[in-house]
Amino acid sequence: MKNGVRPILGQILQKIAPTIGATINIEPKWGIVGQIVFKNGRKRYFRYSTMDLNPVGASDIAKDKDYANFFMKKMGYPTIPGQAFFSDHWAHAIGSKRNIDAAYRFALKLGFPVFVKPNSGSQGVGAMVVHNKRELFKALHYIFMHDKVALVQKTMVGKDYRVVVLNNQIISAYQRIPLSIVGDGKSSILRLLRDKQIQFVKSGRDTKIKLDDFRIAHNLKRQGLSFHSVLPKQQRIYLLKNANLSTGGDSLDVTNIIHPGYKKIAIQVTKDMGLRLCGVDLMVENDISKEPDVYWIIEINAAPGLDHYIKTGKEQEKIVEDMYLAILKALQ
Numbered sequence: 001m002k003n004g005v006r007p008i009l010g011q012i013l014q015k016i017a018p019t020i021g022a023t024i025n026i027e028p029k030w031g032i033v034g035q036i037v038f039k040n041g042r043k044r045y046f047r048y049s050t051m052d053l054n055p056v057g058a059s060d061i062a063k064d065k066d067y068a069n070f071f072m073k074k075m076g077y078p079t080i081p082g083q084a085f086f087s088d089h090w091a092h093a094i095g096s097k098r099n100i101d102a103a104y105r106f107a108l109k110l111g112f113p114v115f116v117k118p119n120s121g122s123q124g125v126g127a128m129v130v131h132n133k134r135e136l137f138k139a140l141h142y143i144f145m146h147d148k149v150a151l152v153q154k155t156m157v158g159k160d161y162r163v164v165v166l167n168n169q170i171i172s173a174y175q176r177i178p179l180s181i182v183g184d185g186k187s188s189i190l191r192l193l194r195d196k197q198i199q200f201v202k203s204g205r206d207t208k209i210k211l212d213d214f215r216i217a218h219n220l221k222r223q224g225l226s227f228h229s230v231l232p233k234q235q236r237i238y239l240l241k242n243a244n245l246s247t248g249g250d251s252l253d254v255t256n257i258i259h260p261g262y263k264k265i266a267i268q269v270t271k272d273m274g275l276r277l278c279g280v281d282l283m284v285e286n287d288i289s290k291e292p293d294v295y296w297i298i299e300i301n302a303a304p305g306l307d308h309y310i311k312t313g314k315e316q317e318k319i320v321e322d323m324y325l326a327i328l329k330a331l332q
Contacts (some may be wrong), residue, residue, distance in 0.1 A: 008206075008307040009049050009324075010034050016325045020332065036331065044331045049305040051277075053327055058274030062302035065119050065151060068273065069299075075272055078296045080283070081110070082153030084119055087144035100140050103152050107136055110154050115241070116140060119149035127242040128215045129155055135218070142214070156296055158283040160243040161254065163266040164304055164323070165278045167330065170263050171323045172316070173288065174309065175252040176243035179209065179216075183231020189220065190227040193239075196248070205311035209248045215240055245308035253316065254288055261292040269297060277327065279304025 010026045013036065017024050026034040036044040044052040050059070061067050066084040073079045085103035086096055107114045107130075116139045117127035126143040130136045136152075143150040160178075164171040181192040190211070197209045210216075211227075216239045220226055223237060231237065243249045262282065270278040279301035285294035310320040 008310065009046060009051075009305075012310075012321060012324050013046070013328070016321055017328060019325065020328060022328060022332070036328065038332045040332065042332060048303070049307070050303040051327060052331060053277050054275045054302045059302040062273060062275065062278070062300050063120055065117075065299050066149065071273065072269065072297055072300075077269055077272075080115075080153045080156055080296050080298060082115075082151050084149050084151055085140070086150075087148050090148040100137065100144075103140060103150070104133055104136055106152055107133075110152070113155050115153045115155050116143065117151050117153075117242070118143045118147035119151055121147055126150075127244075128218070129241045131222075138214075156283050158285045158295070159287065160298070161262075161282045161284060161288050162304070163258065163262065163280045163282060164306070165266050165270040165275075165280060166323055166326060167276055168267055168271070170255070170258065170266065171326075172253070172306075172309070172319045173255045173258040173262075173266075174316075175254055175288070176245060177250045177252065178238045178243045179240045179248035180236055180238045180250070181231070183233055183235040183237075185233040186230060188228050188230055189225065189237075192231070193227075200248075203311055205308060207246060207248055207308055213240075213247075245312075246305075251309060251312050251316075253313070255319070257289040259289055259291055262288050262295075265292060265295075269300065273300055275300070275302055276330070277304070278302060 010024065010031055013034065014024045017036065021039040023037045024034055025037065033047045034045065036046070046052070061071065069079045083106055085098045085100065086094070088099050091097065091099040113129045113131045115129050116136065118125060126139070126146060128139055130139050140150050160176045161173060162176055163173045181189065181196060193209055193211060200207045219239050225237070240247055245251055266280040269280055281298040281300070282288070283296045283298050306320045310317050
């Protein structure tokens with residue numbers, strides 16, 4: 001199980017499958033894999049948030065951010081400038097000079113601050129902005145504990161959006177806002193974070209704010225703050241640089257206002273990358289409701305987990321259920 005949490009996909013499928021006469025069999029011990037049995041006898045399978053929908057080759061490319069960026073850039077899509085680097089052990093094993101020292105030289109070439117993240121990770125694990133050599137090495141050592149490959153990228157400024165595409169249609173679009181808190185003039189940052197966690201639980205959202213995440217302490221320190229600091233009323237601070245909902249970020253639904261130009265871009269890149277279902281992550285300099293101007297594709301996801309998104313409201317719950325019902329019909 002990821003982070004000790006049972007994926008919600010199985011629960012959704014069990015709820016909606018009877019509407020088309022299908023049954024869902026889930027392995028009971030861990031709850032992460034399941035079998036879909038349709039009325040016509042066809043059997044399909046799922047694991048975590050991955051279903052038998054996208055081709056295996058295209059899915060594997062999408063999981064590797066560096067490879068996916070290579071092909072998207074080759075096709076003319078604006079991707080975030082960066083390169084992949086390897087742990088010292090893996091660099092030696094494959095005979096590459098792209099080790100941690102090379103990553104530092106590249107960061108100097110890009111100009112600090114730079115953004116680093118695992119090449120094949122998900123849910124924002126290890127992603128952060130670093131401002132100097134010490135921070136870069138600390139971040140990369142952390143990433144290399146979980147992944148053999150890390151990306152060092154230019155830091156871009158804009159709004160972070162996820163657009164979910166299924167079979168040439170936009171299923172949902174939402175802005176992803178990094179973990180943040182708003183001061184009340186009396187509570188410590190630690191208290192505000194704990195209150196936010198309580199609100200997550202009350203809303204049924206299984207997001208866990210990891211108070212021991214070194215990135216939170218790092219970002220507080222850079223702002224001259226600590227867990228014991230008290231923020232003035234209405235002052236908002238951001239505690240992580242990545243905007244993943246799984247790390248405590250918030251979402252703002254933009255499904256009904258996304259500009260047709262961005263819809264076209266998301267649908268086309270999904271097609272071009274050989275996928276039917278895809279979460280297209282965009283960094284937009286202006287606003288996604290306006291005609292496309294300056295934007296970058298952050299990455300694509302062939303198995304866009306919507307566990308956290310579905311808990312943000314009744315409308316989002318219906319969007320996700322309708323999407324998976326459409327997927328079931330397509331698989332049938």
